[in-house]
Amino acid sequence: MRGGLPARLARVAQMLARLPGVGEKTAQRYALFFATTADEATARELGTELVTLREHVRPCERCNHIAEVGEDGRARCAICLDTRRDGTLLCIVARVQDLLAIERSGAMRGRYFVLGRLLSPLEGVGAEDLPLEALRSRLQDPGEPIREVLVATPPSVDGEATALLLAREMGAMGIQVSRIASGVPHGGDLEFADQVTLGRAIEGRKSFG
Amino acid sequence: MRGGLPARLARVAQMLARLPGVGEKTAQRYALFFATTADEATARELGTELVTLREHVRPCERCNHIAEVGEDGRARCAICLDTRRDGTLLCIVARVQDLLAIERSGAMRGRYFVLGRLLSPLEGVGAEDLPLEALRSRLQDPGEPIREVLVATPPSVDGEATALLLAREMGAMGIQVSRIASGVPHGGDLEFADQVTLGRAIEGRKSFG
16 A cells, blocks of 8 residues: 555645646645645635635626625625726726736726636637627616727737627727737847737837827 | 725635745636636635644654544554554655655655755754654654664755764664665656766666676
């Protein structure tokens, strides 16, 4: 008989291996951290939070951003509830992480809509898999008419395909649609920029003043 | 006001950021996984396990390997309890992960002792920080006299320093001490092996037959 992890710890490792980008060995390292290295309280506190996490945190019913469930049992995120936001501008992103990155930039004063996924012919994700119905009803919300939509899906093949689909959908609804700029990143080196990025930086050039 | 994560989810991310090698962004990704991508049950199940983990899993009182706590409240690992093991051979390792790796090789039929750390002058870890007292009483256990100790600390500066210290300690106790071989790994390329590894591979050469 070989001496592996105790069954209970192996189970913890197995569940941790479901985390994105985490393989068997990393999961084992995490499990051992909770069982030995960490403060006695760390595993217990994290466990307590995780047990009730899904009761308290859900996608916002309006925009799919992650939201704390209110006393009325409804999930509405801090951005949708913030009355100081520009309600006429809607930024569409692929993932909550992208929303958080844009928020850190401080450059977006409007509201958001999180798609959750992108069109991906290779992975078999078609238009019917995107939350287009929810997006349409968000855009037609009479309480908050949207004037401009900024499509901030990533400048990848899937992100561009999704942006094109959205632009077509919303153009038909008479809404102004814009797309985030793509080019050489701030602090980036032209020498090491790829051809597509350089091409876009030149196509999208702006005149001074 | 910027729209970040809900407080509850930010707390989960903060705790996950304590995991070894996990930074703020990865922790956020893990937290979002539990809150959105994962099955409804995953976070709850993992949470339930983590809450009571430290009551059920502790270092083995005999060897420091990770062990499930028995009905008698004592923690003894599967290897120490296994009567088919060679009780006269003791393998000393730095970490539980190293023990697991050796177990996977199937080449060690004896028992183990996990140090938990290595001598490290740079990090201020001295001999007094190693569990030498526990190791001595393990070696002097009259129920299971040890004939040979195999020191399997890693072939790094800290690992070698620790091995030398252990060899001196146990040599004085009249126990035969051996060290794992160091050399070019199986499938490794001589061209890309570093000088120290090549030097050791030549020093530790074996004659055929």
